[in-house]
Amino acid sequence: MPISTQKMSDQQYASLRKIIYDRSGIWFADSKKYLLESRLGERLTELEIDDYDQYVVFLTMGPYREDEFQVMFSKITINETSFFRNQPQLDVFEKNVLPGLIEARRDRKTLRIWSAACSSGQEPYSLAIMVRRTLGIRAMDWAVEIIGTDISDRVLKIAKSARYPKSAIGNMSYDIQSRHFDQKDGEFEIKPDIRNMVHFDKVNLKDRLATGRHGKFDVIFCRNVMIYFDDNMRKQCLETFNKQLADDGTLFIGHSETIINRDQFTPRAEPQSFAYVKTKREF
């Protein structure tokens, strides 16, 4: 199918990027017009729509606007992720944060972790594997809850299925592969003990109500999504994380991301990365 060569006017670009921003916090800079044009040109062709004005109407007023937002969103966002992504940072979590938390929670034996913008689930499942091996035999006495959230229905479906192609598990040791995955119909499925530790929910980080509904967490991971947000949205996310973290909680962000709410988090230098400790309760 030939891709629509329909040009996007500056006005149309302004309308579309506002819709995207208002819904998700993702900000397309002036220089990114060509990107939106190339990604959405394909969509215009699929829908047999002639121009972007019609598409804006379809997206905002059409009977399938909710579904269309999801389709459009999957075309314009990057869902790249992998198991054990950024190992040095995960080593900090496993070796320098988790043992202290387990000690601090030894009486109540609960641990709650939020993987925000988790894409297809590799991040929360990796965290579950690390928690499981750190707790060892104690795991049976502990209530561990890892919540993976994302805005996209498409990636959440994969996450909930807990099934991945061989290409997704290739970077893990044979030991991890055999201990935590079952081979089924040519795919690799996370074993129930790890799977049962992880739950998924659709949460848009822009939605203040939704981001509060899972309660408090001991650790929050939010990696490689805030780079796509503008400063207002980043600030909003960090306020949310401050609010949802336990007082001794820790935040991990992507290695190319920075904390702009400096009064709410104290950076702690760790090997090859930073962990951010909550510093202020209310804001």
Ligand SMILES: C[S@@+](CC[C@H](N)C(=O)[O-])C[C@H]1O[C@@H](n2cnc3c(N)ncnc32)[C@H](O)[C@@H]1O
């Ligand atoms: C590059 S992936 C990061 C996945 C994982 N955290 C990692 O670092 O490997 C970014 C994810 O952010 C999600 N996302 C984008 N905007 C969002 C929003 N407003 N609320 C929740 N998730 C969002 C996308 O759907 C995508 O799955």
